[in-house]
Amino acid sequence: MKYNYLYSDNSPYGKAVDIIKKLDIKDDGVHLDIACGCAAINTGLKNHNYNFHYIGIDKDEETINHIKSEGIEAYSHTFSCDESDLNYIEKIIQGKKLKLVTILDFLEHIPTPECFLKMINKLCKKHNALLIVSVPNICHKDIAFKMMEGKFEYTKTGLLDTTHISLFSSNRLEQCMKNSGFQQVCNNDFILEKSDQNFPTDSTFLSNSTTTYKYLNHIKTLIDPFSNVSQFVRAYSPSEKTHKNEQNNCSSGPFLSVVTRTQGKRIEALTETLLCLTAQTNTDFEVLIIGHKLTNDGQIAVEKVINDLPNWMRQKVRLIKVNHGNRTTPLNVGFEAATGKYISVLDDDDIVFDNWVEEFHNLFKKFPGTILHTYSLKQKWEEIEIYESKALRACGGPDDSFCKDFNILEQVKNNFCPTMSYACPSYPFKKLGIKFNEQLSTTEDWDFLMRTAFLTGVSNSDKVTSIYRIWTNSANSYSEHNRHEWMKNENVSKNYFNKIPIVLPEGYVAKIPFCLNCNKSQKTDLVLTKLYVDYGHGFSESDTIFPTRQKIKNNLVFEGFPNKKIIHALRFDPSEYNMVWVSNIDIKIITTEDQTLNYTLNNIFSNGLKVYNGILFLKSDPQIHIPLTKPIKIKTAKISCNIDSNAPDFVFDKISKKKNIFFKILRKIKNTFINN
Amino acid sequence: MSTLQIQTILYNNKKEDLIKSLDSIKNAIKVSSSSNQEFDLINVCYGDASPSRVFSEKEIQTIKQHFEESFKFNYTYFDCNTGTSKGHNLLAKNCNTDYLLLMNPDIIFAPNFLTEIIKPFSNDSNVGIVEGRQVPIEHPKEYSVETGETSWSSGACTFTKTDLFHQVNGYDEETFFMYCDDVDLSWRIKLLGKKVIYQPRAMVFHAKRLSNEGQWKPTSAEAYYSAEAGLLMAYKWSNPDLLLKLITHFKASKDENLIKAVNNFEMRKEKNLLPEQLDKNHKVSQFIDGNYSEHRFAL
Numbered sequence: 010m011k012y013n014y015l016y017s018d019n020s021p022y023g024k025a026v027d028i029i030k031k032l033d034i035k036d037d038g039v040h041l042d043i044a045c046g047c048a049a050i051n052t053g054l055k056n057h058n059y060n061f062h063y064i065g066i067d068k069d070e071e072t073i074n075h076i077k078s079e080g081i082e083a084y085s086h087t088f089s090c091d092e093s094d095l096n097y098i099e100k101i102i103q104g105k106k107l108k109l110v111t112i113l114d115f116l117e118h119i120p121t122p123e124c125f126l127k128m129i130n131k132l133c134k135k136h137n138a139l140l141i142v143s144v145p146n147i148c149h150k151d152i153a154f155k156m157m158e159g160k161f162e163y164t165k166t167g168l169l170d171t172t173h174i175s176l177f178s179s180n181r182l183e184q185c186m187k188n189s190g191f192q193q194v195c196n197n198d199f200i201l202e203k204s205d206q207n208f209p210t211d212s213t214f215l216s217n218s219t220t221t222y223k224y225l226n227h228i229k230t231l232i233d234p235f236s237n238v239s240q241f242v243r244a245y246s247p248s249e250k251t252h253k254n255e256q257n258n259c260s261s262g263p264f265l266s267v268v269t270r271t272q273g274k275r276i277e278a279l280t281e282t283l284l285c286l287t288a289q290t291n292t293d294f295e296v297l298i299i300g301h302k303l304t305n306d307g308q309i310a311v312e313k314v315i316n317d318l319p320n321w322m323r324q325k326v327r328l329i330k331v332n333h334g335n336r337t338t339p340l341n342v343g344f345e346a347a348t349g350k351y352i353s354v355l356d357d358d359d360i361v362f363d364n365w366v367e368e369f370h371n372l373f374k375k376f377p378g379t380i381l382h383t384y385s386l387k388q389k390w391e392e393i394e395i396y397e398s399k400a401l402r403a404c405g406g407p408d409d410s411f412c413k414d415f416n417i418l419e420q421v422k423n424n425f426c427p428t429m430s431y432a433c434p435s436y437p438f439k440k441l442g443i444k445f446n447e448q449l450s451t452t453e454d455w456d457f458l459m460r461t462a463f464l465t466g467v468s469n470s471d472k473v474t475s476i477y478r479i480w481t482n483s484a485n486s487y488s489e490h491n492r493h494e495w496m497k498n499e500n501v502s503k504n505y506f507n508k509i510p511i512v513l514p515e516g517y518v519a520k521i522p523f524c525l526n527c528n529k530s531q532k533t534d535l536v537l538t539k540l541y542v543d544y545g546h547g548f549s550e551s552d553t554i555f556p557t558r559q560k561i562k563n564n565l566v567f568e569g570f571p572n573k574k575i576i577h578a579l580r581f582d583p584s585e586y587n588m589v590w591v592s593n594i595d596i597k598i599i600t601t602e603d604q605t606l607n608y609t610l611n612n613i614f615s616n617g618l619k620v621y622n623g624i625l626f627l628k629s630d631p632q633i634h635i636p637l638t639k640p641i642k643i644k645t646a647k648i649s650c651n652i653d654s655n656a657p658d659f660v661f662d663k664i665s666k667k668k669n670i671f672f673k674i675l676r677k678i679k680n681t682f683i684n685n
Numbered sequence: 686m687s688t689l690q691i692q693t694i695l696y697n698n699k700k701e702d703l704i705k706s707l708d709s710i711k712n713a714i715k716v717s718s719s720s721n722q723e724f725d726l727i728n729v730c731y732g733d734a735s736p737s738r739v740f741s742e743k744e745i746q747t748i749k750q751h752f753e754e755s756f757k758f759n760y761t762y763f764d765c766n767t768g769t770s771k772g773h774n775l776l777a778k779n780c781n782t783d784y785l786l787l788m789n790p791d792i793i794f795a796p797n798f799l800t801e802i803i804k805p806f807s808n809d810s811n812v813g814i815v816e817g818r819q820v821p822i823e824h825p826k827e828y829s830v831e832t833g834e835t836s837w838s839s840g841a842c843t844f845t846k847t848d849l850f851h852q853v854n855g856y857d858e859e860t861f862f863m864y865c866d867d868v869d870l871s872w873r874i875k876l877l878g879k880k881v882i883y884q885p886r887a888m889v890f891h892a893k894r895l896s897n898e899g900q901w902k903p904t905s906a907e908a909y910y911s912a913e914a915g916l917l918m919a920y921k922w923s924n925p926d927l928l929l930k931l932i933t934h935f936k937a938s939k940d941e942n943l944i945k946a947v948n949n950f951e952m953r954k955e956k957n958l959l960p961e962q963l964d965k966n967h968k969v970s971q972f973i974d975g976n977y978s979e980h981r982f983a984l
Contacts, residue, residue, distance in 0.1 A: 277886070280795060280796070280797070280888070281795070281820055281888055284793065284795045284820055284888055284890050285820060285821055285890065287705075287709065287793060287890070288705070288793045288890040288892065314796075317712075317716045317796035317797065318712070318796060319708055319709060319711075319712040319796075320712075321708075360820060360821040361821065362821055362892070362893075362894060362895075363890070363892040364894070384897050386895065386899050393830045393885070394830075395830060395831075395833055395884075395885060395886070396804050396805065396808065396833070396884070396886065398886060400818075400885035400886045401885060402823075402830070402885055402981075403823040403825070403981065403982070404981055404982070405981075405982050406825070406899065406982035406983050406984060407895060407899030407900075407984070408899060409897060409898050409899045412897040412898070412899070471897050472894075472897070473894070473895050473896070473897050473899070476821055476822075
């Protein structure tokens with residue numbers, strides 16, 4: 010007998026038994042077990058005190074005779090996937106009530122599983138019976154990663170059993186069941202981090218410490234929630250509706266979907282944005298205007314702007330109202346509703362040149378699948394009142410600071426790409442689950458851009474196709490959200506970026522500043538620093554304060570401490586990187602009672618080495634602890650220091666000893682990078 | 686209600702751009718009609734100065750029929766390169782509508798353009814010209830945010846009273862081929878005591894592109910005609926110091942457009958073809974840092 014599986018709770022059979030328990034199926038009827046093998050599922054059910062009237066069917070006569078000898082009702086039969094099978098089953102259940110049908114590890118052995126399932130559907134419908142199906146997952150990451158090596162290794166049993174004819178991914182199983190008239194009622198898949206395909210164990214693609222594995226695993230986990238599933242174990246009931254066979258259609262929409270957020274407060278600007286779209290040289294686009302929390306008047310105004318468009322343009326525009334969420338929510342709604350191959354966000358106050366769509370399309374033809382990036386100018390504008398109405402007026406010249414190619418190393422620190430300067434392929438959003446993070450109240454576009462760019466890469470055109478408007482006298486995201494909020498949101502994204510493996514496109518090694526000529530120590534501006542505050546619960550990312558805008562270089566002022574909260578400790582992180590030299594430290598803590606506490610190198614602690622008038626941090630995540638003799642309330646903290654991102658030689662000379670080879674090697678490595 | 690003639694001069698323009706422009710005019714008329722209905726008769730006149738016709742007769746008939754419910758379409762093939770000044774004068778010669786809109790051929794109207802462009806005339810009888818706001822690149826010239834008053838109106842979108850246009854004899858076609866004809870027209874209308882108003886709510890899309898340094902890069906022809914017009918403006922509007930400075934600079938430069946421009950000026954001077962000088966007391970003319978008004982920013 011090939012498949013002499015015994016029951017175990019920690020097996021696909023055990024998962025099937027769990028489903029019966031979860032769905033509270035009563036055992037007052039027949040349990041028909043198709044391709045029953047050694048009736049392992051029956052053993053499991055008995056172990057869990059279920060007393061279904063068990064009937065097993067299998068084509069293997071030897072197996073059937075074996076279990077019959079143990080007193081189990083079983084029949085040897087080869088299914089033909091037609092009415093005769095139904096008649097056969099009805100005959101053996103002898104008019105009893107059929108409660109449960111299990112088809113475990115069978116469908117993958119037959120060429121037309123849908124045909125078979127349609128027959129079973131009639132049976133389940135007649136008896137209102139539950140169906141539990143189990144099939145192996147052909148997309149388990151072990152199989153996927155080995156295929157990268159060119160391997161597809163059949164085994165005697167398991168995921169790639171030599172007798173498997175039909176291969177199932179989650180999608181295929183779902184479609185197969187829908188097309189056969191079933192709807193899923195429970196999912197209890199059997200998960201194996203390392204499946205029976207996890208060999209050879211020294212494969213670079215399977216060893217979980219290798220960079221290759223980590224990157225592939227990151228991608229796979231991101232886009233396939235079933236990457237660790239060895240066996241799909243799912244329960245179904247006959248559905249009321251019939252489903253037509255669904256093909257996986259390619260998008261039939263236009264080339265570009267334009268998502269425009271509006272709150273109905275900037276009607277003049279919205280009119281102008283739509284005028285720019287009317288003027289496009291390439292009209293293969295649709296426009297989704299997402300009206301976020303529109304008032305009645307706002308909705309009327311937006312609808313008038315749309316209705317006033319020329320006929321051909323009006324037909325391209327849809328208004329979708331969203332009444333919940335923050336400013337990020339409309340983006341997810343818009344992207345979800347988009348039908349274009351590509352999607353770009355053009356907010357209701359930005360403007361584009363007539364070649365905006367055309368240039369995206371030109372890039373798409375050369376680099377399909379990538380994010381398409383063009384150049385954008387920045388310009389100051391203001392709202393004015395003239396002839397008793399609002400109007401818009403440019404008050405600054407075009408600024409070319411955004412006119413540069415997308416550089417992932419720069420972009421991961423700061424955003425140089427206004428939303429309308431790029432168009433994202435819809436595939437990552439629609440099919441890979443890359444959504445806008447609605448927990449972010451700002452920087453949501455940058456966060457989404459980076460997570461998509463890590464997968465797709467970015468192609469560039471140096472043509473200017475848009476103007477990003479900075480409003481000097483009206484509400485915008487900079488005025489509505491303070492700097493602290495901006496930096497907090499930025500940090501959430503950066504922390505995520507720091508945890509995932511990233512692939513750099515070709516040509517990036519030359520762009521990494523660390524490897525380029527830097528033959529003198531570089532003083533770093535204190536722009537990425539923050540103060541951690543302990544309110545009695547220890548230090549955490551959620552309790553940080555960022556410096557207010559610096560007027561004097563290297564002098565930081567931290568304000569905005571909560572008035573009534575007592576502070577137990579402070580920690581100052583001068584940088585994120587190692588090999589940093591922090592010198593001339595002068596810290597003043599001003600309490601709410603206007604008492605000033607002074608700190609210098611002599612009365613602070615750190616995870617670095619004190620050398621001369623500073624601290625050398627050899628490890629990353631440098632920290633300076635500012636000890637408070639007692640818990641206090643703080644008004645302001647002022648920190649002044651110099652930070653060299655490349656510690657000078659004299660510091661190394663001081664700490665190296667003649668026989669200490671470690672420091673000699675360290676210095677040699679440092680100088681190698683500098684000189685090359 | 687009023688009557689309006691919209692006119693433009695073609696030169697090798699793409700048909701699809703022109704049809705899009707006409708469609709936007711039709712839409713603006715529809716929007717205007719559904720609100721205050723400013724105009725009860727509109728003519729749209731094309732003067733084609735291209736080496737060969739942009740539209741065939743058959744195409745013209747199709748256009749006429751397609752838009753006949755919105756406006757009356759006229760097409761004149763000049764069979765020579767008239768330039769914009771002379772071309773507009775020819776089109777306006779027998780025009781007797783209340784208003785005249787002089788524009789570039791690829792201009793696309795915002796839906797509410799007609800409603801907005803006429804507003805300043807309703808507010809002040811001393812208004813001579815109203816200029817619409819160009820999108821996406823707004824012209825940097827200064828205007829009063831209280832009154833809308835500005836130094837001159839761009840020929841890309843100039844809305845004026847027809848009788849006023851005739852009163853000043855239209856564009857100075859003898860002096861200006863295609864650049865600064867609009868500045869000159871504006872200032873001559875101002876000499877009559879009329880105002881030039883900028884109406885930022887009356888938007889038109891004018892397809893211009895900027896370099897990736899945010900600069901406008903003129904073509905060689907544009908550079909030449911701009912230089913030529915600069916000399917003529919300095920002369921006609923009585924700025925001898927500026928004229929001398931330009932002549933000296935152009936002669937000293939190695940730019941063939943500038944040298945050609947100064948040669949042309951001197952040829953005109955020799956043949957007594959220079960225009961009559963105006964505004965000797967500098968009541969309306971402005972020459973500021975190479976521009977004809979204050980500018981809000983550099984472009």
